Amino acid sequence: MSNRQYLGYLRRDDPLYSYLRHEIQPLLTEAGQQRAEYRVFRLNASNDVFLYEEKYSGAKVIGKFFRCGRTDNAAKATARLNREFDSLCALRDCGLTGSPHHVAQPLGRNSALNALLVTENCEGQLLSKVILATIANGxxxxxxxxxxxxxxxLATFHNRTAAASGGIDFQRNCAYMEQLISKLMRIGGIGHDEADELRWLREQWRRQTRMWEDQQVLVHGDATPDNFIIGSGLHVSGFDLERAHCNDRVFDVGRMAGELKHFFLRATGDRQAAEPFIGHFLWEYACHFPNRESAFRSITGRIPFYLGITLLRIARNTWVSRDYRRYLINEAKECLRGY
Structure with a gap:
């Protein structure tokens, strides 16, 4: 499902071997399997994420470690582990299993093993690969x-988790934007004057009643192309829900729109290259509401803020070059001026 690096076999004296062999393997294969050997692959992910492939049965699982070192806070790592496990379970309870909407099945969690979450391995192609292929082959x-x-x-994900009461707490998203501004200042991406400009733009959005009016839903929280696997037809699998929380549905939709803009901008240098795909994505999302045109107007009225903070989020990464960071910040400001 992602770029992976083969690391060898899991040692039998590793406590993880016993956990996989006796707690996880029985969930995947018939009882009575006498032997088990696990090939280990490191996946290209932000956390310590590995694929474990059992040699004889061919069963594959994903292991995600929330605590990556002794200095990591164990309580915080366990809290993140539990949040993702519970979010996966909640969404599967809402019917996001099978086709066309699937959320990865959690198979086990073990806080003693560096806060380990084990899930099924979802087959298919990462959306990021689909985007890059389109850029390459047209x-x-x-x-x-x-x-x-x-x-x-995403419309199904959001609509099935809509809160019975309670509107959006837009203040939360304003606070998140402040975190991004502070990080950009720390790495020298912006100075005090530009930080003040961004804060002024944020306040204009805070004053817009439309940013507070919609019903909150459970959002993925990290809706990037690397967190969705694309199958045949309309099939989509979602995973990596450690940042799931209640928020404006456009938090996810805007994150994806910003990622699309970034993928095309970085590859082509054309700030308009992603616009047809963003527009299509928003229009298709809006069709899952009783009044498509009204939903589209509501979403596009809020999208510039979330698109802008997504570009700022990407710009604060250390792997971004100085010139491209400046390009992203300028594009973010153009979006945020759309209040």
């Missing part, structure tokens, strides 16, 4: 179809 129709599936998945 097959726009394929990406349009897959964005239709993603829009359907």
């Amino acid at each position: 097959d726009q129709a394929h990406l349009f179809r897959k964005l239709t599936g993603l829009a359907y998945f």
Whole structure:
């Protein structure tokens, strides 16, 4: 499901071997399997995430460690582990299992093993690979179809978890933007004057009643192309829900729109290259509401803020070059001026 690096076999004296062999393996294969050997692959992910493939049965699972070193806070790591486990369970309880909407099945959690979460391995192609392939080969129709599936998945994800009462606490998103501004200042991406400009733009959005009015839903919280696996037809699998929380549905939709803009901007240098795909994605998302046009107006009225903070989020990464960081910040400000 991702770029992976083969590391060898899991040692039998590793406590993880016993856990996989006796707690996880019985969930995947018939009882009575006499032997078990696990090939280990490191996946290209922000956490310590590995794929474990049992040699004889071929069963595969994903192991995600929330505590990556002795200096990490054990209580915080366990809290993150439990939040993701509970979010996966809650969404599967809402019917996001099978096709076309699937959330990875949690198979086990073990706080003693560096806060380990074990989930099923979802087969398919990462959305990020689909986007990059479209940029390389120009097959726009394929990406349009897959964005239709993603829009359907996210609309279902959001609509099935809509809170019975309670509007959006937009203050939370303003506070998140402050974190991004502070990080950009620390790494020298912006100075005090530009930070004040961004804060002024944020206050204009805070004053807009539309940012507070919608019903909150459970959002993925990290809706990036590396966290969705695309299958045949409209099938989409979602995973990596450690940042799931209640918020404006456009938090997710805007994050994906910003990621699309970033992928095309970085590859082509054309600030407009992603616009047809973003527009298609938003229009397809809006079709899952009683009044599509009204939903589209509501979403697009809020999208510039979330698109802007997504670009700031990408800009604060250390792997971003100085020139590209400046480009992202300028684009973010253009979005945020759309209040």
